[in-house]
Amino acid sequence: NLSEKLDKAFHVLKGHGQITEVNIAETLKEVRRALLDADVNFKTAKEFTNSVKSKALGQDVLTSLKPGQLMVKLVKDELTELMGGEAAGVDLSGNPSVILMAGLQGSGKTTFSGKLANFLKNKKTKNPLLVACDVYRPAAIDQLHVVGEQIGVSVYSDRENSDPVAIAKAGVDYAKANGHNVVIVDTAGRLAVDELMMKEISNIHNAINPNETLFVVDSMTGQDAVNTAKSFNDVLDFDGVILTKLDGDTRGGAALSIKSVVNKPIKFIGTGEKMDAVDVFYPSRMADRILGMGDVVSLVERAQEQYDEEEARKLHKKIAKDQFGFDDFLSQIQQIKKMGSMKDLLGMIPGAGKALKGMDIDDDAFKGIEAIIHSMTPEERSTPSVLNGSRKKRIAKGSGTSVQEVNQLLKQFTQMSKMMKMMQGGGGRKMMQMMQG
Numbered sequence: 001n002l003s004e005k006l007d008k009a010f011h012v013l014k015g016h017g018q019i020t021e022v023n024i025a026e027t028l029k030e031v032r033r034a035l036l037d038a039d040v041n042f043k044t045a046k047e048f049t050n051s052v053k054s055k056a057l058g059q060d061v062l063t064s065l066k067p068g069q070l071m072v073k074l075v076k077d078e079l080t081e082l083m084g085g086e087a088a089g090v091d092l093s094g095n096p097s098v099i100l101m102a103g104l105q106g107s108g109k110t111t112f113s114g115k116l117a118n119f120l121k122n123k124k125t126k127n128p129l130l131v132a133c134d135v136y137r138p139a140a141i142d143q144l145h146v147v148g149e150q151i152g153v154s155v156y157s158d159r160e161n162s163d164p165v166a167i168a169k170a171g172v173d174y175a176k177a178n179g180h181n182v183v184i185v186d187t188a189g190r191l192a193v194d195e196l197m198m199k200e201i202s203n204i205h206n207a208i209n210p211n212e213t214l215f216v217v218d219s220m221t222g223q224d225a226v227n228t229a230k231s232f233n234d235v236l237d238f239d240g241v242i243l244t245k246l247d248g249d250t251r252g253g254a255a256l257s258i259k260s261v262v263n264k265p266i267k268f269i270g271t272g273e274k275m276d277a278v279d280v281f282y283p284s285r286m287a288d289r290i291l292g293m294g295d296v297v298s299l300v301e302r303a304q305e306q307y308d309e310e311e312a313r314k315l316h317k318k319i320a321k322d323q324f325g326f327d328d329f330l331s332q333i334q335q336i337k338k339m340g341s342m343k344d345l346l347g348m349i350p351g352a353g354k355a356l357k358g359m360d361i362d363d364d365a366f367k368g369i370e371a372i373i374h375s376m377t378p379e380e381r382s383t384p385s386v387l388n389g390s391r392k393k394r395i396a397k398g399s400g401t402s403v404q405e406v407n408q409l410l411k412q413f414t415q416m417s418k419m420m421k422m423m424q425g426g427g428g429r430k431m432m433q434m435m436q437g
């Protein structure tokens with residue numbers, strides 16, 4: 001992948017005492033190759049390396065950074081710059097604020113509409129409405145309703161109406177009448193850029209005059225993503241780009257090229273199919289990620305957002321009173337699961353990416369534990385000390401596990417309870433404060 005290739009490129013500089021025109025040229029040739037391999041378009045890659053080169057040559061060789069470190073820094077800064085520098089927000093100033101989704105079929109518009117609605121809903125001050133304007137496939141309307149139900153957000157649709165422009169307008173009116181301060185309009189896409197689709201999306205655009213028009217694009221389509229962005233931008237002049245399917249090992253080339261080709265900021269990235277698999281796009285974090293440094297800041301932020309403050313307070317009390325039981329343990333597991341798939345999370349920890357390769361970590365890791373707890377009676381959950389041999393046997397049978405596994409969970413639980421008690425004593429206070437934001 002790109003990070004490994006860049007790693008190799010920087011290797012060329014290791015062992016050299018200083019940056020010279022020769023070793024810069026050598027390194028940058030490798031960097032350029034790595035960028036091209038990652039689907040960055042040729043012009044962008046060339047401008048990129050030229051810019052790094054002139055900056056590198058202008059550096060005082062007596063700088064405290066080693067040449068390799070200096071190049072990493074220059075490349076990182078340049079990557080950040082290329083992807084837009086600062087994080088770009090979404091305009092939510094309208095009442096309601098209208099957000100229009102555009103993009104090809106399958107790019108992830110409907111999924112992202114749900115993710116954005118969920119993201120805004122979690123901010124508490126927003127009460128979003130989803131509007132279903134993909135009238136060509138009945139399943140598309142159903143899909144948006146399923147998404148809306150999942151996240152607890154209302155969906156406006158009209159199965160009797162086949163005019164997406166009229167539905168979009170009616171949706172905005174519905175939002176005004178029902179106190180929704182954000183309207184997210186999901187539209188139909190087609191398999192390729194064509195006149196009909198462009199006409200329809202610009203008609204909707206003209207009719208509802210959105211605060212934000214977001215172009216949704218599948219990052220896995222590489223160079224095509226950039227070309228599609230260009231076609232849409234020529235017609236629609238959108239405000240920002242949503243880069244979907246940037247999960248796991250997806251190549252980041254599209255992120256690097258799009259900004260420089262259409263000169264519009266990337267605002268969010270989609271990192272999975274679940275409703276919480278979305279992140280604000282931060283150019284410098286993306287650059288870090290590309291360079292294999294991990295995205296620790298996103299990780300911490302996500303953990304904080306998901307950690308329900310009230311739950312934390314209740315838990316605090318229980319631990320202090322020695323009332324922490326298996327039901328609480330179960331809700332802790334559910335908290336962790338809410339944060340996204342384990343692999344997603346672990347992948348953001350520096351160095352973990354490599355260690356995880358080929359390993360099969362997923363949410364199933366918790367299944368056995370949950371099954372065991374579900375097989376316990378309320379009494380057993382709140383007072384684990386009653387668990388004797390025959391009870392353990394019954395639980396093992398009920399949960400399809402073994403007594404050994406039940407014992408192991410019991411041991412883990414006891415350790416965890418002890419640790420939490422200790423943490424509250426003092427040393428852990430800082431950590432609890434951090435988790436509570």
Ligand code: GDP
Binds near residue numbers: 106110270277
């Ligand atoms: P639309 O046709 O533009 O509305 O696209 P959909 O929202 O229906 O998404 C098409 C497919 O891509 C669905 O199977 C989604 O689950 C999937 N998808 C959307 N966003 C992401 C993402 O960020 N990561 C992954 N892995 N899949 C995604």
Ligand code: MG
Binds near residue numbers: 110111134140187188
């Ligand atoms: Mg759709």
